[in-house]
Amino acid sequence: MNTLEAQLFRLPDLGEGLTEAEVLVWKVAVGDTVAVDQIVVEVETAKAAVEVPVPYAGTVLELHAPAGTTLSVGDPLISISPGGGADPAAERYREEEQAGSGNVLIGYGTGHLAGRRRRRRGRTAAGAAHGAALSAVPHADAQPAGPAAVPRGGADRGGAPRVISPLVRRLAQENGLDLARITPSGPNRVILRKDVERAIAEAGARVPEPRPSTPAAAPAAPQGAPAASPQEPERIPLRGLRRAVAEKLSRSRSEIPDATTWVDVDATGLLEIKDALRAAVPDRRIGLLALLARICVAGLRRYPELNSTVDLERAEIVRYPEIHLGFAAQTERGLVVPVVHDAHRMTLTELAAELARLTALAREGTLPPKALTGGTFTLNNYGVFGVDGSTPIINHPEAALLGVGRIIDRPWVLDGTLAVRKVTQLSFTFDHRVCDGGVAGGFLRYVADCVERPATLLADL
Known part of the structure; x- marks a missing residue:
């Protein structure tokens, strides 16, 4: 050449x-x-x-x-x-x-x-x-202006097969499947794992078990012979998303003096509001996460100390006027935190639509980098995993994180009478450098009051 x-x-x-x-x-x-x-x-x-x-x-x-x-x-x-x-x-x-x-x-x-300091947030006219x-750059789905190259694994009339997850691609390769011949079921014609597994079943193939990265154990030694040495442990490289998560969480633990406080709340009223909204506006899917997000936004406007970060180089607390709300989403690639930018400017309906849009992109693996950065506060609904409580690690460089446990039937004293109510636990982890326990407790109590009596939100509209 x-x-x-x-x-x-x-x-x-x-x-x-x-x-x-x-x-x-x-x-x-x-x-x-x-x-x-x-x-x-x-x-x-x-x-x-x-x-x-x-x-x-x-x-x-x-x-x-x-x-x-x-x-x-x-x-x-x-x-x-x-x-x-x-x-x-x-x-x-x-x-x-x-x-x-x-x-x-x-x-x-x-x-x-790589070492250049970037502005974390905020947009200028030039930006x-x-x-x-x-x-204006053509989208990845657009057809190229010239002859299209045939990708490895084949292509169909719609162009190269769209596969986001490396796990899905490897599963197809290990079973000798041509991705171009697999019918996609994901949004934007993305091939999902279930599509590959369905193709494997149709072809009569077997989904392989994960292969260990070490050689198989040696056969048992004859009686009287020395015992065989045990297998070496499997070593899995920390790279990609897993490496980024490890680095961020390690930095959070090493830099942020965090503290956690929690409270049990009666979420019966919140669930009733959710059902009422769905019945009133069936074409707008307003879920529990959207309601919790709206409550967090209202709480941060009342306690702006928590919508901040600490600049160690300048020994300053940086308090943001905008609320960019991150939320945890589980995907095939692991846990990611999409960010709803300018959440404080959105109505409940707009919040619900944006949460649904970002969740779908996260599961497809097509979130743009902008949608994964710039958060000022994080909401983590770990109750979907069937757990009650947690002491979450703050999403560095933010200053606070609200966790929500599962909502289950529990005995609860209501107006002096024992009743069965829908109860959940809220846990709040905060950076003790940006505020004291009074501010943290005030925020958590406000959130709890809104969960128990959603009408409390009307006072802040």
Whole structure:
């Protein structure tokens, strides 16, 4: 290959502190012809699986990293011959890259210096214009302008099969299934695990059990012979989402002097309000999470000390005027925390719609990085796992987190009479640097009052 004639495309800046990604699957091969903005590779960051478009047109000369390789931002990714001719998009990318910008991935930040300090939150007029420019980049689902490369594993008339989860892809590969022949059932024609398992069942194949990474145990030694040495423990690399979670939680524990307080509450009234709202507006699915989110927003406006973070470098408490509400969501890739930006400006109906939208994207694995960053407070409904209480770890660099346990029938004294009510436990973990126990207790008591008597919210409307 004549490197002087090649247009080298490097792994673009991923933004929001994401400085590396693992190559999952190449969509093209050496010798294929590609068009500007054509998807050429799928990579996995610590936050999501991302399809990467190329800013050049021409012929693929070299793929610099095989699947499974972890690359840092700026590492060589793919080389394209200039056979497609000069293209304005490619020239813009080259100029932006020299200026410290890599705006190729939709919704991603700019700048190649991993150590550069970024503004955590807030939008300027220039930032809004920048976001509008990014939204003009063709979506990953759009058909490329030139001949489409056939991805490994086959393609159908709709283009390359869309698979978000590496687990789903591996399951198909281990059973010799062509992803292009599997009918997707997920939103946006995403192939889900149940689709692969259904195809396995139809083909008469067996879903394999997880294979240990160590050799099988040696046969039993004859009587009188020394006992065989035990198997080595399995070693699982911390990478991707699991590594990001480990680093964030470790940093939270090491930096934040947290404290937890909790209270049992009668949630019967809250459940009655939820049922009444669903009956009144059946076309707007307002669930329990949306009601709890609305209560948290009202509580944070009453106790703004908790909507903050601590800047250790400047020895300052940074209190935010906006409420960006994170909520825990369980997915195939693990626990993620999507963020409802500007939750304080939303009605209950708008909150419910945004929570449903982000939850669906989280389960598909298609959340953009912006939707996973910038939170100022987190709501964790761990009751869905069938547990009553917890002492949650604060989502660094936030200052507080509210946890909600399962709602079950329990004996409860109501107006001096013993009754069976729907009871749950609320646990509140807070950074003791930003407030004392009085503020934390006041917030938790306000939330509890709203759960027990939802009409309390009317006073803050």
